Amino acid sequence: MATGPTGNDGMLRIPCPHCGERDYTEFRYGGDASKIRPPHGTADARAWQEYVFLFDNPKGAHLEYWQHVLGCRQWLVLERDTATNAVGKAHLARSQGSP
Amino acid sequence: MIAMSSRYSALALARHALTGKPWARAWRSADPKPAYDVVIIGGGGHGLAAAYYLAANHGIQRVAVIERAYIGSGNVGRNTTLVRSNYLLDGNTQFFEHSLKLWEGLSHELNFNVMLSQRGQIVLAHGPSQLEVLARKGNIMRLNGIDAELLDRADVMRLLPYLDYSQASRFPIHGGLLQRRAGTVRHDAVAWGYARAADRLGVDIVENCEVTGFVRDGDRIIGIETNRGRIAAGRTAISVAGHSSAVAAMAGLKVPIESHLLQAFVTEPIKPFVDHVISFGAELFYISQSDKGGLVFGGHIDGFNSYTQRGQFPKVQSVAECAVALIPAISRLRLLRHWAGIQDMTPDGSPFIGRTPLRNLYLNGGWCYQGFKATPAAGCCLAFTIAHDAEHPLARHLSLDRFERGNGHDEYGNGNWTYRQ
Numbered sequence A: 001m002a003t004g005p006t007g008n009d010g011m012l013r014i015p016c017p018h019c020g021e022r023d024y025t026e027f028r029y030g031g032d033a034s035k036i037r038p039p040h041g042t043a044d045a046r047a048w049q050e051y052v053f054l055f056d057n058p059k060g061a062h063l064e065y066w067q068h069v070l071g072c073r074q075w076l077v078l079e080r081d082t083a084t085n086a087v088g089k090a091h092l093a094r095s096q097g098s099p
Numbered sequence B: 001m002i003a004m005s006s007r008y009s010a011l012a013l014a015r016h017a018l019t020g021k022p023w024a025r026a027w028r029s030a031d032p033k034p035a036y037d038v039v040i041i042g043g044g045g046h047g048l049a050a051a052y053y054l055a056a057n058h059g060i061q062r063v064a065v066i067e068r069a070y071i072g073s074g075n076v077g078r079n080t081t082l083v084r085s086n087y088l089l090d091g092n093t094q095f096f097e098h099s100l101k102l103w104e105g106l107s108h109e110l111n112f113n114v115m116l117s118q119r120g121q122i123v124l125a126h127g128p129s130q131l132e133v134l135a136r137k138g139n140i141m142r143l144n145g146i147d148a149e150l151l152d153r154a155d156v157m158r159l160l161p162y163l164d165y166s167q168a169s170r171f172p173i174h175g176g177l178l179q180r181r182a183g184t185v186r187h188d189a190v191a192w193g194y195a196r197a198a199d200r201l202g203v204d205i206v207e208n209c210e211v212t213g214f215v216r217d218g219d220r221i222i223g224i225e226t227n228r229g230r231i232a233a234g235r236t237a238i239s240v241a242g243h244s245s246a247v248a249a250m251a252g253l254k255v256p257i258e259s260h261l262l263q264a265f266v267t268e269p270i271k272p273f274v275d276h277v278i279s280f281g282a283e284l285f286y287i288s289q290s291d292k293g294g295l296v297f298g299g300h301i302d303g304f305n306s307y308t309q310r311g312q313f314p315k316v317q318s319v320a321e322c323a324v325a326l327i328p329a330i331s332r333l334r335l336l337r338h339w340a341g342i343q344d345m346t347p348d349g350s351p352f353i354g355r356t357p358l359r360n361l362y363l364n365g366g367w368c369y370q371g372f373k374a375t376p377a378a379g380c381c382l383a384f385t386i387a388h389d390a391e392h393p394l395a396r397h398l399s400l401d402r403f404e405r406g407n408g409h410d411e412y413g414n415g416n417w418t419y420r421q
């Protein structure tokens, strides 16, 4: 994963594709972005349990949602290393389906 | 084998003062043996307590506690030391009261002073509806035989004259709920006290030994892999605080836990000032004063998954804002230190103590903000679960499969990962 301009030491900064790099305090966290919602009508409770409650929670590379609430208000998907806080690339969440 | 430390007593203290001989080590530094009846992963407060109760209550003494660093290096040494039993939900009320009762006898039981200070905790209400909720909680506590006193504004002014009662205060003080038996405990002493007492009953405490995997036989766990070799185990328990999902994943288990950072803060020391533990009602914020004089306080988790063990600065500001909103007089105190711990967070803010889908593997984790006060009860329930391969009656509501069954146990919508609410 690319090490962004911010590492462990400073404020977590998120590169918004619209607004540029901003402090994380402008964003709202949205959690794990690696999961796919089961199709509507899925009757298997386990599929929902998996989707709603179970997480990989990796120590390392993590794909996660952030919403730029104090900026363009878009939902982003960010790559971040949970062991170092080094950030990688961010893209708009809607470019891969809604969050 | 090194000579076991003797019993601590006034006489031993006097003898020691006269002879000037150094105190014996309080517990042995054990090397891992090839096999144990029970292996507990994680030498925090919970793991050490479970080992002690296995030996003391269940007569199981071929036990090892496997700690990857040194005991007390995790959250047991990083928390803000508050203990209380003012819980609302059935199940929690009894569990945390059991824990507080164990705290009350612990220094005697362990022959180690854990410095329980029952200075009382006051939870504040900033409006009538909040006070109603506290009254309900107090009633539930009293029905369970737990002490609780409802305070009106005048009572709070008498007990805590230094809060902001001015017209300008952003969160006017309406009243509060006092639990006199709540307070603080010396956190390091908890790790050391349980370690010494467990060691004296034959438990091996193995430090600098990291668990890297599990040995499986079908759906049964029969041992662990470590950086110091394989250890066979009749039964194995995971009790690793912020790393529960990482260790559970080594056994192929996915658990409803995320790891988040929680920070704590201490100011420069001042003369005795804050005599109680105070919980703000307008935000998650609590404050107490240490024996050294520093004001110790904390707030919410930072708010996004992290294993960095290093807090973000905006949280320093928001927590300091709470402190000053509550007690304007401390606005010019300097912060001496702040630090962070990696904490398991669960969807309902409640922990897990019990069996897992794998046989002979047990999990104690997901403790969110509340694991320190739970240490004796968690250790006691985990030991019971390991010994009987069944959940302890006090921990039945804390099973790992409760979300699947629609039985989430949410005390006040606060302990879980806040971004989801």
Ligand SMILES: Cc1cc2nc3c(=O)[nH]c(=O)nc-3n(C[C@H](O)[C@H](O)[C@H](O)COP(=O)(O)OP(=O)(O)OC[C@H]3O[C@@H](n4cnc5c(N)ncnc54)[C@H](O)[C@@H]3O)c2cc1C
Pocket: B041, B042, B043, B044, B045, B046, B047, B066, B067, B068, B069, B070, B071, B072, B073, B074, B075, B076, B077, B078, B079, B080, B081, B082, B083, B209, B210, B211, B212, B239, B240, B241, B242, B243, B247, B262, B263, B264, B298, B339, B340, B341, B342, B343, B367, B368, B369, B370, B371, B372, B373, B374
């Ligand atoms: C800043 C902060 C303030 C808090 N304040 C309070 C409070 O006021 N009141 C309260 O009730 N609770 C509080 N808590 C929560 C409480 O501290 C924890 O829930 C509790 O300490 C967790 O249990 P433990 O003591 O066993 O954890 P720990 O002491 O963290 O023990 C877990 C151990 O597992 C070890 N480990 C991890 N992975 C491995 C591995 N692979 N192999 C071997 N060993 C491993 C770790 O090194 C660690 O020593 C606070 C937490 C934090 C971070």
Ligand SMILES: [Zn+2]
Pocket: A016, A017, A018, A019, A020, A068, A071, A072, A073, A074
């Ligand atoms: Zn933006």
